[in-house]
Each structure stands twice: as C-alpha cells, then as structure tokens.
Amino acid sequence: MKHEATAESALRKEDLGRIALREAERLAFPPTEWEANTLAEVLALPRVTVTRPPEKHLLAAGMVPKDCHVNCSTQVANDPDRLSRHVWGWWIYGPIVVLHSVVEVRGQWLCLTPQMTPLPSRFQFIPDASIEWLKANDGVATYGFRGGVKLPDALRRYPEHHLRMRDKLRAHMASGITAFDAWQIVDAKLGAELMKREPI
Structure with a gap:
C-alpha cells in the first residue's frame, strides 16, 4: 500500500512538473x-x-x-x-x-x-x-x-518576468533536476516576487 502511494505521488509530481513547464513556456x-x-x-x-x-x-x-x-x-x-x-x-x-x-x-x-x-x-x-x-x-x-x-x-x-521565469526553469532542468523540483525553486523566488507586484 505504501509503495502504491509513493508511486502515485511520483506520478502526480511528474504531471504537475509537465503542467508547470508547459505553462511557463506558454507565458514566455x-x-x-x-x-x-x-x-x-x-x-x-x-x-x-x-x-x-x-x-x-x-x-x-x-x-x-x-x-x-x-x-x-x-x-x-x-x-x-x-x-x-x-x-x-x-x-x-x-x-x-x-x-x-x-x-x-x-x-x-x-x-x-x-x-x-x-x-x-x-x-x-x-x-x-x-x-x-x-x-x-x-x-x-x-x-x-x-x-x-x-x-x-x-x-x-509584466511580460519580462515570465520570460525570466521560463529561462530559470530551463536552466534548473538543464542541471539535471526534474521539472517539478525546478518549478518549486523558481516559483518560491520569482513566482513569489511576481505575486507581490501590483495585481490586475
């Protein structure tokens, strides 16, 4: 049961990583x-x-x-x-x-x-x-x-911010980490900065 839960969690992270990468590309x-x-x-x-x-x-x-x-x-x-x-x-x-x-x-x-x-x-x-x-x-x-x-x-x-986020995400992935982990790093810094800027 624990093995199944771990496998399901890994698949969800993989899905979320794919979505994050796709969204970052679409906004850049x-x-x-x-x-x-x-x-x-x-x-x-x-x-x-x-x-x-x-x-x-x-x-x-x-x-x-x-x-x-x-x-x-x-x-x-x-x-x-x-x-x-x-x-x-x-x-x-x-x-x-x-x-x-x-x-x-x-x-x-x-x-x-x-x-x-x-x-x-x-x-x-x-x-x-x-x-x-x-x-x-x-x-x-x-x-x-x-x-x-x-x-x-x-x-x-703020279009330039989305371009920076995409570039940072690609750089982290090029270093060998997963899309999910790369997005976690980028979102914690640049994503948080973006959300602090004046909203619409």
Whole structure:
C-alpha cells in the first residue's frame, strides 16, 4: 500500500512538473504593443464573480482538467433546459488575465473546469464579447481571435518576468533536476516576487 502511494505521488509530481513547464513556456512570449493595448481594453470591461464547484463534482460530471472551452461547450449542448450560456473571457489571476470559458445559468456564473492544484472557490472574470472562435486550416482545431489577431493563452502585466521565469526553469532542468523540483525553486523566488507586484 505504501509503495502504491509513493508511486502515485511520483506520478502526480511528474504531471504537475509537465503542467508547470508547459505553462511557463506558454507565458514566455515576446511582449508587444498589441498585448499592452489589448490588456488595457480588457481591464476596462465589467467583471463578474465566478464560483468553482468542488473538483470531485466536476470530475464526476465528466469535466476535463485544463479544457475549459470544451467543458462549457459540452455543458451547453447537454443542458436539457437550455439555460446554460457559454461565455468567453478572461480569468483574473494575479498580474495576468487568462483566456478562459465559464457558463452563466440564470445569473449564476460557474467555472466547470477541474484544476490540478488548489485554487480559491471564487474568482473575478471579465466576459469579452469581442472574442471569436475560428477553425484552423485543418478544419478541426479552433482558435480564439480578437480584432482579427489570434489570442495568446494570457495577457500579462509584466511580460519580462515570465520570460525570466521560463529561462530559470530551463536552466534548473538543464542541471539535471526534474521539472517539478525546478518549478518549486523558481516559483518560491520569482513566482513569489511576481505575486507581490501590483495585481490586475
């Protein structure tokens, strides 16, 4: 039993390490004037408070971690009363806004996406009616656009900080430690510094 628990813990660390590396890479793109202007536009929009149901309930309902757009689309398609509305916008997370989907049901805003790490049960969200979804050339993949520009996964207040975090993470991994342990080191220093800066 103890061996199984140890193996499960190792697999979870491996999964979390993979997620941390992927997120660090996704947030480490070059800053642009377009990003700064778009962030200013988004922050001028009204905000709503979204509630996260317990993770075990979301998983039991078949919701998939890290797949918010599909989860919300599935909820709308399977709602027999047709009360669910899929809303695209931006999840406010410290000094970034993350492209995200939620549902609105009779004035209640819900996030249907299980998270791999503990997060508050409520958060601020900015609905954005300017987001549109277009199919890629393969006719299968779909991407978010705003004003004709393909959207990144997030808009950042301090883009240079995310580039430093990515570079430090890569350097630690190059020294031979796991992605999980590398992220623990980077998050304890640079991640903590980022969260102390002025939030959105």
